[in-house]
Amino acid sequence: xxxxxxxxxxxxxxxxxxxxxxxxxxxxxxxxxxxxxxxxxxxxxxxxxxxxxxxxxxxxxxxxxxxxxxxxxxxxxxxxxxxxxxxxxxxxxxxxxxxxxxxxxxxxxxxxxxx
Numbered sequence: 001x002x003x004x005x006x007x008x009x010x011x012x013x014x015x016x017x018x019x020x021x022x023x024x025x026x027x028x029x030x031x032x033x034x035x036x037x038x039x040x041x042x043x044x045x046x047x048x049x050x051x052x053x054x055x056x057x058x059x060x061x062x063x064x065x066x067x068x069x070x071x072x073x074x075x076x077x078x079x080x081x082x083x084x085x086x087x088x089x090x091x092x093x094x095x096x097x098x099x100x101x102x103x104x105x106x107x108x109x110x111x112x113x114x115x
Contacts, residue, residue: 003066004065005065005102007063007099007101008061008062008099009076011081012055012056013081014055014056014094015048015053015054015091019089022091026053034047041061044084046058058077073099073101
């Protein structure tokens with residue numbers, strides 16, 4: 001059995017060719033997609049600023065084979081983002097990802113102070 005790693009992936013992009021209906025829906029739903037909605041989930045969480053309605057990000061948790069590395073985690077998250085945005089009827093362009101492997105991430109802990 002291959003080793004699985006858990007990745008946090010942020011997919012960023014730019015809105016493109018939004019219909020008037022899609023633009024109106026995004027603006028109406030903007031309060032639900034602000035800073036407080038930023039969570040890493042398997043289904044992804046969408047966040048964006050309504051003014052100007054230009055860029056967005058989606059946060060994903062991806063579990064995949066460690067041997068496939070960051071590139072596969074990014075590809076899987078971008079595919080999920082594309083599918084979700086298309087299903088919602090939102091035009092987009094320029095997807096790019098930032099990946100963090102939680103299983104190899106170093107955590108610096110503060111040493112207990114001696115008194």
